[in-house]
Amino acid sequence: MNAASQLGYSCLLIAIGGLLLALQLDGDGAVVGTGYAPLGIGAVVALAATLLASAGSTTLPRDGLDVLSSASAFLGLAFLVAGVLAPGGSWLFFEVFILLWLLTRRAPQEKSSGPILTSGACVALALMLLLRLWIAYQGSENRWQLMEISVPLISWIPWSLLDPIKTIQLGSFDPTEMGLPATGMRFGPTLALWSCGFAAVTSGLIWRSRAAYEMENDRIHATIQTLPGALARLVERLIPEEDWKRLGLHGLSERVRCKRIEMLVEKEMRGRREFDTLLRRTPNLQLQKPNAFAAQIEIAIQGETPPNPGP
């Protein structure tokens, strides 16, 4: 399967996951939407994460598939965040800040552009999904708090007069705040829908990121292959594939990409020529008291094989 197909299938996976995260089953067994409010928050988080992670980037979508890929990355992230955020309560703000921080963090050697799902972000998203599922479960059982703790001693006294102080309720919420349907929720099928949706969007986003990287490399390779065979091989030796992203060759138009390759080849060749000249002018140092380090460096520069140490 080529990179373009992989990109298409990864977007399809994201779309399917988004569809599953958009649905829930109410108490009557009817399919009900999960509402626009969570998607709104998810879209804001996705937008902020995309802008922060793409700061300084000059890449643009170059064809229909690129547009689909970028849209899928944005929508997938919005669906994912909307799917895991508990859509109310004071913890919502903490969740948003944590997600923003995790989604914009990226290692310097990171291959893809835009927000990425690191393993840390995936773990955080999974934990948030668990919190949301727990809230949904409590709501489906008509319990409107995260948990209820019995107060020791007082709760053992069988006087109904003490009922109000026998238990402490933590994290109270109401069904409207959490977007639960008026007729309640069928937790089992909804759990299956959301878990499958989460898995599909997460894996789709990771897959899309890798496929997009591979497709950009394929484009650069195709541009270089328009040169005569020997020259193309030489250019690929001069500018190795692992450096294409770092050298800013991703996300460029055909014309700009050619110009950039020309510039990089010229710069690389100039550097090599300067070095060759310098190397020819450098006399044999003939060190008086060569230490091992200096000797090894000289051997490396002169291209001689190091002397075989005697037995």
Added chain:
Amino acid sequence: MARRSASVHVALLASICGVLFLAAIFLRGVNPPPRVAPEQRAERPVISAPMQFLGPSGMKRLAELAALLPESVREPWTRCTVGLNAQTKCPSTIDWLSTPRGQEFERALAELQRGDSAQGLAALVLLVDLARKTKWAPGVFVSVENSERVGALLQSWLAVFASKSHDDATLHEPALAATLLYGRVMRAAYRSPALGRSEAPYARAFAFTHELCGLQAKAPTDFGRALKARHPQAFLGLEQEDFLAATSEESRLVFPDIDGACGK
């Protein structure tokens, strides 16, 4: 050719993705279908305002309901209803049921419970009149067997009609009201001992109401959902420890004149 085929393949994938993304966005706004109670439907019900028959002034529409009953039970039903409502004393339920009129009452009830919605409503009218005009609330001179008997009669009526009442304009609201009355009577029975609680009526009512509403299987039945929609407090209360407290409380609102002592 291969390149064109690949482009078509990618275009197809992109189109499917586009449709799915749009669906994922628009389906988020899908609301559940509005709940329409049977009596709210456009078609004219066989009997309008059936709850009036269960009220203290139900006698005024006696002829209207009697006209819908088969001839074989019309006379006994009319006699029982008129007889119950004409009582000035307040006999205990068991004492009244052991009279000739009481025995006719039970025979008419058994016959009506084999019939259609109108006969079901007629049977419930008899039961509610029994609860209104006889003494069943446990006390110093009234044994718990009276409330257990009323509860048993209501339970057998609910077992026959409740499960099919969710889609019946005649019995929808009366069946929900009967459940509330049943809860109140059974709660009176299990709270009757001065010390402790009577476990037998508690266990019986618990098993019956939970099965009727689908709480045992954690999947509410149609009747359970109808009760939740009409009397949410009563439905949610069924999962509490004193599971009939909320039902009993709501019953006082629906039947304020029924107190188990003929309102005296």
